[in-house]
Amino acid sequence: MMSVPFALLDEQSKREIRRAVLKGISIPGYQVPFASRELPIARGWGTGGLQVTLALIGKEDVLKVIDQGSDDSVNAVNIKKLVQNTTGVDTTIRTQEATLIQSRHRIPEVPLRADQILVLQVPEPEPLRQIEHSEYKTKRYHAEKEYSGAYLMLFEQIMRYNQTSQGADYPVMVNGRYVMNPSPIPRFDNPKINNSDALILFGAGREKKIYAVPPHTHVVSLAFDDYPFVVEQFVGKACRETGLKNVFLDELTNEVTGEKYYMTNDTSYMDEILQQKAATK
Incomplete structure (x- = not known):
């Protein structure tokens, strides 16, 4: 072999x-x-x-x-x-x-x-x-x-x-x-x-x-002086599980209610934040 x-x-x-x-x-x-x-x-x-x-x-x-x-x-x-x-x-x-x-x-x-x-x-x-x-x-x-x-x-x-x-x-x-x-x-x-x-x-x-x-x-x-580079904006949005706002978010839809919500895209980071919050309770 x-x-x-x-x-x-x-x-x-x-x-x-x-x-x-x-x-x-x-x-x-x-x-x-x-x-x-x-x-x-x-x-x-x-x-x-x-x-x-x-x-x-x-x-x-x-x-x-x-x-x-x-x-x-x-x-x-x-x-x-x-x-x-x-x-x-x-x-x-x-x-x-x-x-x-x-x-x-x-x-x-x-x-x-x-x-x-x-x-x-x-x-x-x-x-x-x-x-x-x-x-x-x-x-x-x-x-x-x-x-x-x-x-x-x-x-x-x-x-x-x-x-x-x-x-x-x-x-x-x-x-x-x-x-x-x-x-x-x-x-x-x-x-x-x-x-x-x-x-x-x-x-x-x-x-x-x-x-x-x-x-x-x-x-x-790359950008122009009058049109500077900007990242994706999630104004007024936050992760449903962690409350984080300064991260990249995924927009998801509840299949039952049709409600739109947002979750942190980096799943390991989200889990880490949730564990920290659980430990402080």
């Missing part, structure tokens, strides 16, 4: 991914191509982030996996099981306990520390793809720092809706040089990338790209 390598991937694959990660850290926001491997999950469901996680994880790491803000979704649970079964590492749902966090579509509400790494899954890494389908041309635009198309895309939204309407994949300028797609996180999470204490890595398995934002890197969302 063939034994499964530690963290599933062979050592040559891990070395290649690590080299791409190091290059990405050296050139913040730059998309580094890599030879994306086949994995036992479908492309688009986290293969890029998973490959980065498998290449970096060590025996002493503690892993947390999030999908759409939840640690308990089918995707998050299965990815966590795959990594745990091939490494034996400890897992957690608490952000504070994790050394390596893999996430799909969210950055945790708890501020990240310098000893933590956040790995984000990216379906489409190219921020200029909506305006240019040619990879050759988008590479040239990045080389020449020609980002007028990205601003034009936002300008068209303002002309139609009197505001930028892009809720996710909102483009950012990294270190004053590269425009980057921060993955399908809500724009509510964009400010968390700026000057983060943690290393943030981005993996796109289907598009075969890896890029990075090193700790304490200046990251600003």
Whole structure:
């Protein structure tokens, strides 16, 4: 019987991914191509982030996996099981306990520390793809720092809706040089990338790209002087369970009464707040 390598991937694959990660850290926001491997999950469901996680994880790491803000979704649970079964590492749902966090579509509400790494899954890494389908041309635009198309895309939204309407994949300028797609996180999470204490890595398995934002890197969302960048607003709304207002909220509907209510999207953070409240009673 063939034994499964530690963290599933062979050592040559891990070395290649690590080299791409190091290059990405050296050139913040730059998309580094890599030879994306086949994995036992479908492309688009986290293969890029998973490959980065498998290449970096060590025996002493503690892993947390999030999908759409939840640690308990089918995707998050299965990815966590795959990594745990091939490494034996400890897992957690608490952000504070994790050394390596893999996430799909969210950055945790708890501020990240310098000893933590956040790995984000990216379906489409190219921020200029909506305006240019040619990879050759988008590479040239990045080389020449020609980002007028990205601003034009936002300008068209303002002309139609009197505001930028892009809720996710909102483009950012990294270190004053590269425009980057921060993955399908809500724009509510964009400010968390700026000057983060943690290393943030981005993996796109289907598009075969890896890029990075090193700790304490200046990251600003694209905007205009007269139309500044703003995050999603939940004015007058609060989490039904915790009463929190300064977090990203999900709008839900009671199937029986039809009543709309709001819940904290980051489920582990919500559980932690509820436990703290229960302990003080």
